Amino acid sequence: MPAKRQPAPTTAEHAPLELEHFLPYRLSILSNTISQAIADDYQRRYDISVTEWRVMAVLARFDGLSAREVAERTAMDKVAVSRALARLVAGGRVSRAIHNNDKRRSVLGLTEAGWAMHDEVAPMARAREREVLAKLDAEERAWLERILDKLTPVKQE
Amino acid sequence: MPAKRQPAPTTAEHAPLELEHFLPYRLSILSNTISQAIADDYQRRYDISVTEWRVMAVLARFDGLSAREVAERTAMDKVAVSRALARLVAGGRVSRAIHNNDKRRSVLGLTEAGWAMHDEVAPMARAREREVLAKLDAEERAWLERILDKLTPVKQE
DNA sequence: ACGTTATAGTTTCATATGAAACCATTTGCA
DNA sequence: TGCAAATGGTTTCATATGAAACTATAACGT
Structure with missing residues (x-):
């Protein structure tokens, strides 16, 4: 090895983070x-992004929300919501x-078309979750249910 | 309400997804x-991104990796690794x-500077995890440990 | 009423990201 | 050997994203 070696050996004294644990x-890997x-199930088929789908899912449950309320419920920022809505309305x-x-x-x-799409995508999403x-x-x-409840305070109706 | 109403009521027949559950x-919310x-702890202080920090964490554990191996171990794509490395080397x-x-x-x-930074950031990261x-x-x-093991097959040494 | 402050939403701008094209080197095999 | 295919890594280009600035309307205090 000609290249300059580590200034210090990769040993316990540096206590490197073990990413795998x-x-x-x-969580990041799992979530992604x-x-x-x-x-993958719906993006090709419906030309829609994750953020757009989330907006639709929220509107399916809570009809008549404002953009800000959608942002709250999806935990997305208002710019993202604004853009998603522009595409969805268009x-x-x-x-x-x-x-x-x-x-x-x-x-x-x-809209009617929105509902139609929702009614196809929602079961697919649920099926993936079940898998x-x-x-x-x-x-x-x-x-898992219990742990997630404790770690992420759920926003209730 | 004068505005056109939903074409269908938001009821059970559409089985909307309950995002909160x-x-x-x-997982996405929790992870983010x-x-x-x-x-937030280190970005301001060290002007470094999450991807850059992950590369450093992996190199702290596995000295002498190639860029491709870093990509494997961080589950990042090679373009992201290439860019992170460019900044880290610079x-x-x-x-x-x-x-x-x-x-x-x-x-x-x-490098020595890299180790110095690592040795400050790693304990902070661990402290946050403990919180x-x-x-x-x-x-x-x-x-939780057990569940994550089952859901995400860990890549071993 | 009227000006100040707050809120809903959009646009702008600068940065982050990923897919595909690209370059250099190595490997496989005729 | 020598040439096609594979591999490591970077660059290009098109899109995604968020912070801050902006527009329009509403609420508040005097």
């Missing part, structure tokens, strides 16, 4: 893998009206 | 929240030599 890293697998999947008492706010909802969860037994699934 | 969504919290945190028997390959390692895990009790932590 580092929670944030593992799963989300991508699901996205694509005829989301309808946008102006709020009666507040002309700044929009009143959003799925992942199938790797766990019932007890593990219950613990 | 949808595993991929929750945690990674960002850690990144910043004097990573050394790059050419492999003796294969002039295409680089032989990477942390998150502190929300769980010992039993839950054990289950």
Whole structure:
């Protein structure tokens, strides 16, 4: 080895992080893998991004939300929501009206086409989720549920 | 409400996805929240990105890797690694030599400055991880460990 | 009423990212 | 050997993203 060697040996004294066991890293990998697998299902078919799908999913549950409320519920920032909505409205999947008492706010909802797409994608997404969860037994699934509840305070209705 | 109403009521027949209980969504939120919290610690201070830090963490553990091997171990694509390395080498945190028997390959390692930074950031990262895990009790932590093992096959040495 | 401050949403700009094309070197094999 | 295919790595180009600036409307205090 001619190249200059490490100034210090890669040993315990430096206590290097073991990425394979580092929670944030593992969560990141897992999350990306799963989300991508699901996205692959619908992105080609419907030409829609993950953020757009999330907006649609939220509007399917909560009809008439404003853009800001969508941002809250999807944990996306308002710029991302604004852009997703622009595409969704242009694509005829989301309808946008102006709020009666507040002309700044929009009143959003799925269109018929939006519902049609939703009704095809939602079962696919759920099926993928089941595939992942199938790797766990019932007890593990219950613990996962409980652990996620503790780590991520869920925003309730 | 004068604006055109939903073509269909938001009821059970459409079975909308409940994002708050949808595993991929929750993992995504959790992962981003945690990674960002850690990144906030070092990004300002050291002007370094998450991808760059991951490359450094891997080189701290496995000295002399090639860029491709770094990509494998960080689950990043090779373009991202190439760019991260360019910045790290320019910043004097990573050394790059050419492999003796294969002039295409680089032989990477942390420099003294790289080690110095690593030795400050690694404990911070671990501390943040502990903060998150502190929300769980010992039993839950054990289950989480086990569940992650089952869901994400770890690449071993 | 009227100006100040806050809020909803969009646009701009600068940076991050990934796919595909690219260059250099090595490997496989006729 | 010598040439096609594979591999390591970088660059290019097109798209995604977020912070900050901006526009329009509403709320608040006087």
